[in-house]
Amino acid sequence: MNALRLYGRYAAASIAGQMQYPGAFALTAVAQFANTFVGFAGVWALFARFGHIGGWSLGEIALFYGAISMAFAIADALSRGFDVFGQEFVKTGNFDRLLLRPRATSLQLAGYEVRLASLGRLSQGAVVLAVGIWLAPIRWSLGDATLLAWAVAGGVAMFYGLLILQATLSFWTVESLEVVNIVTYGGVEAGQYPLDIYARWFRDLMMFVVPIGCVGYLPLTAILGRPNVFGAPAWAAAASPLVGWAFLGAALVIWGAGVRRYTSTGS
């Protein structure tokens, strides 16, 4: 059975497990939906007052906001195993169990749990994205739609890589790593807006260090037919979500180094 089908089996098992507690699932999903929805309601309130933010209309902002929010929600739903990795696997020694199975550890962790509760954030992201598609001041072509899907997919890969990197730190320390959330959650928050509203250093950080700009800002400006602040040509902006996949690849390589460290030192 190949890795992808096995992943499907894992996902099905995880969902069956969570359905044993339907109340908990429903509550968390609703809470997540409400939480992120309130976030966007705040943005809407700003527009109601000022009309534009840094030259961007509400529809355009909704496009940025929805695309990044959805990408993160998908990555988040599929990465629960990495999220709880330090606490549930390294501290307890349960990682040994994964090493005893003839499959890549990253695949097993990815399959550990498909978090249904993330459906709340996901559906909220989808609603905002739909608003963006509807309000954005362009005529949608098939190419635009493809590029949008391509950007979201790149975003999923990039955020997944970020969550893997966060988990990898647990091989070196099992101390609480809340501080790393600044990068993930902070990155999501900041990436939900067009990067040109930020100061230069922060823009560069979001582009070249944690390349959220490559999966949000650049391809979306290309769709909207607007120039980007980095001066990248349209074709490069369209190709830039590839960087998200490269980032995921790099994260997996670093993960491998972490596993090698674990097997040398034990738990």
Add this chain to the structure above:
Amino acid sequence: MAQIRVEQLCKRYAVAERQPGAWGAVKGLFHRRQRVVEALKDVSFSLQAGELLGFIGPNGAGKSTTVKILSGILRPTSGLCEIDGLTPWLHRIRHVARIGVVFGQRTQLWWDLPVIESFELLRDIYRVDEAAFRRTKAEMVERLRIERLLDTPLRQLSLGQRMRCEIAAAMLHRPSILFLDEPTIGLDATSKLAVREVVRTLNREEGVTVILTTHDMHDIEALAERVIVIGNGVVLRDSSFEALRAEALGETRLVVEFAGAPSAIDIPGVSTRTREDGAVELAFDARRMPAHALISRIAAEHDVADIHVEEPQIEAVIARFYALHGAAEG
């Protein structure tokens, strides 16, 4: 040719020493004092296919380190280990596909899923084809008597029931080697016997090589023909269980209760001690002086109400063995 060959395994860890207090924790972020712990100094042995090896030693002796290296989840500092032609830590994925591992204290099944669904997931993880899976599953279900448990979520099973399912799960991909780590810990008497019975059958009838680590000497007594005692990171003894027992029998005890007033027993090679209840306890070497000879001699010379032999408890023997080698946990 040996199935498992282990030569001069050595494992050293650097352990960060924590300094006490909050300030110590802060300092620890920047500078850590490290202490080197030698978990394994020199461990060598080899094992033929189909053997059943008991692996014992006090806590911290290096048992689990050795088992972790053998099962491919830890790489040693130096030394060689070859199992069916593979080096576990270099060929992890190929190696673990051929072994089964049961931890008494840790589950490999999914907590919220019915047992059968866990089995099916393991089938896919280990790439077992459907026909072979059905055959093995049917066989294990029968051997372990778990038919009625298959549709129950794991969390609703008792420990004994769970352990039977764990062993079945570990066998689904037909491993040629089975590692059992404290498989009877916390089990009631019936479940312990059931687990031992199954392990014995898998070993004798199906030729599965078994490596058993345990603190329960009754497991060892019931199962292992060969025992390796490990202490302070070295192999203290590698012998048949019978040889270990014979060494234990170096000191057998005879308890004599007198009908009237106790009289002194003075026989060379026998040490005596009067118990609080007035009975006299004699310690002697059963290999030099058979118990029956000693009993008839005492019965002839003294006015005896009762005599019985106290076999040394295997636990006491092992404890003495650890103490003798300075291997007891400090």
